[in-house]
Amino acid sequence: MDSSAPNSVRGTGGARIELRGVGVTYAGGSVAVRDVDLTIAAGEFAVFLGPSGSGKSTLLRTINRLIEPTSGSVFIDDIDVRTLDPVVLRRGIGYVIQAVGLFPHLTIGANVGVVPALLGWDRARTARRVDDLLALVRLDPAIYRDRYPRQLSGGEQQRAGVARALAAEPRVLLMDEPFGAVDAIVRASLQDEIRRIHRELGTTIVFVTHDVDEALRLADRVVVIAAGAIAQADAPQRVLEAPANDIVRSLVGIDAESRHFALERPLLERETP
Amino acid sequence: MTYFLRHPGIVATLLGEHLVLTFASLAIALVIAFPLGVLAARRPRAGAITLAILNAIYTIPSLALLAILVAIFGLGMPTAVVALVAYAQMILVRNVAEGLRGVSPAALDAADGLGFTPFARLVQVEIPLALPAIVGGIRIATVSLIGIATLAAWIDAGGLGTLVFEGLHQDDPDKIVAGSLAAVVLALAADAVLRVAERWTART
Numbered sequence: 001m002d003s004s005a006p007n008s009v010r011g012t013g014g015a016r017i018e019l020r021g022v023g024v025t026y027a028g029g030s031v032a033v034r035d036v037d038l039t040i041a042a043g044e045f046a047v048f049l050g051p052s053g054s055g056k057s058t059l060l061r062t063i064n065r066l067i068e069p070t071s072g073s074v075f076i077d078d079i080d081v082r083t084l085d086p087v088v089l090r091r092g093i094g095y096v097i098q099a100v101g102l103f104p105h106l107t108i109g110a111n112v113g114v115v116p117a118l119l120g121w122d123r124a125r126t127a128r129r130v131d132d133l134l135a136l137v138r139l140d141p142a143i144y145r146d147r148y149p150r151q152l153s154g155g156e157q158q159r160a161g162v163a164r165a166l167a168a169e170p171r172v173l174l175m176d177e178p179f180g181a182v183d184a185i186v187r188a189s190l191q192d193e194i195r196r197i198h199r200e201l202g203t204t205i206v207f208v209t210h211d212v213d214e215a216l217r218l219a220d221r222v223v224v225i226a227a228g229a230i231a232q233a234d235a236p237q238r239v240l241e242a243p244a245n246d247i248v249r250s251l252v253g254i255d256a257e258s259r260h261f262a263l264e265r266p267l268l269e270r271e272t273p
Numbered sequence: 274m275t276y277f278l279r280h281p282g283i284v285a286t287l288l289g290e291h292l293v294l295t296f297a298s299l300a301i302a303l304v305i306a307f308p309l310g311v312l313a314a315r316r317p318r319a320g321a322i323t324l325a326i327l328n329a330i331y332t333i334p335s336l337a338l339l340a341i342l343v344a345i346f347g348l349g350m351p352t353a354v355v356a357l358v359a360y361a362q363m364i365l366v367r368n369v370a371e372g373l374r375g376v377s378p379a380a381l382d383a384a385d386g387l388g389f390t391p392f393a394r395l396v397q398v399e400i401p402l403a404l405p406a407i408v409g410g411i412r413i414a415t416v417s418l419i420g421i422a423t424l425a426a427w428i429d430a431g432g433l434g435t436l437v438f439e440g441l442h443q444d445d446p447d448k449i450v451a452g453s454l455a456a457v458v459l460a461l462a463a464d465a466v467l468r469v470a471e472r473w474t475a476r477t
């Protein structure tokens with residue numbers, strides 16, 4: 001289906017992520033995450049779904065140690081992330097946020113090449129990688145490479161944000177409400193793109209959203225999070241048809257019938273930026 | 274105005290001294306203000322105390338500060354530089370801190386998440402994004418220092434103030450006008466150049 005975009009970005013596969021008894025209690029005593037056990041398989045597309053304040057972003061951020069769990073441990077391919085230098089760990093994990101966070105003083109090319117630069121890749125290798133990644137997210141390198149973030153639409157900025165996150169061939173990609181700030185049409189096309197990229201690269205993706213339809217459309221497995229704990233972790237179909245409890249039912253249940261449409265992905269076959 | 278025409282060499286020499294006095298002080302002031310500004314941005318409590326102290330120094334009348342410093346360091350240019358550095362701190366530290374605090378949280382979160390070291394984040398992300406505020410501080414500090422530096426002549430540190438003080442002693446208004454005018458033109462020129470720099474850093 002993506003015959004229009006041949007690219008030379010090869011898949012590097014995904015890593016297995018294991019959360020064991022992860023809890024996060026803030027200094028003031030409020031509990032954000034309590035005792036979460038979850039294993040995300042290599043190459044799985046897992047979506048943390050929950051209302052705002054449910055602890056889903058906090059849980060995501062324990063994976064790249066932007067937040068340190070106050071109890072429990074996080075393992076990536078059986079390595080306790082606490083044993084790794086956080087800077088080294090994060091350079092090996094892609095990270096995309098809702099506010100995009102492209103550096104406004106750098107061109108799109110420089111933004112996408114920022115992690116390779118930190119890793120000390122030479123200029124030619126970085127330049128090649130940047131062009132390949134821009135092509136992967138369907139931003140024509142010749143047009144976009146030298147532009148500044150403010151010259152791009154919200155959707156284009158987020159494509160660049162995804163390209164930047166993938167720059168150093170991460171085997172894990174963390175996405176925190178990445179498409180929350182763009183309109184519905186653009187969001188649908190970005191969702192299709194990330195599914196395609198996931199299929200092509202095989203990267204393990206952990207994706208946070210409060211949008212039920214988005215979760216159902218993207219996920220191999222939906223992890224419903226409420227009050228800092230996992231309410232249900234299941235295939236989208238199962239979450240819809242067999243909600244584990246009232247919390248899940250109230251989250252997905254109201255429009256359960258119509259939500260089945262969300263499972264008939266992709267919504268848009270193709271979109272040209 | 275006739276003094277300019279009769280003694281262009283003297284005015285040029287004093288202008289040169291004035292520039293050295295101002296920019297040497299500014300350079301030293303920046304070296305001190307950068308770490309203090311970063312500290313003030315990172316630690317609000319320490320930052321508030323630092324700024325309160327610097328603000329207190331800033332409110333000391335220039336002549337009084339020079340008199341105090343002469344008692345410690347003696348007459349001459351180094352003493353004047355110490356005074357100018359002290360005056361510039363408040364403006365520079367405040368602007369560095371405000372600039373750093375104004376950097377968007379999204380850019381910081383992205384930098385952390387992508388694996389910047391704290392130092393790389395500061396140098397490659399925070400300072401470039403804070404640059405318009407920092408350059409704004411440099412502009413205001415420069416204009417202030419050019420003005421205050423005219424008093425340096427009072428402690429034998431040279432500069433355009435020399436003409437002003439000589440004019441006062443010799444009852445020669447022409448000298449006073451020449452010294453003052455040169456200082457004003459210098460301040461306006463520095464302001465104009467640094468305004469362009471400020472706009473250039475804010476272009477993205």
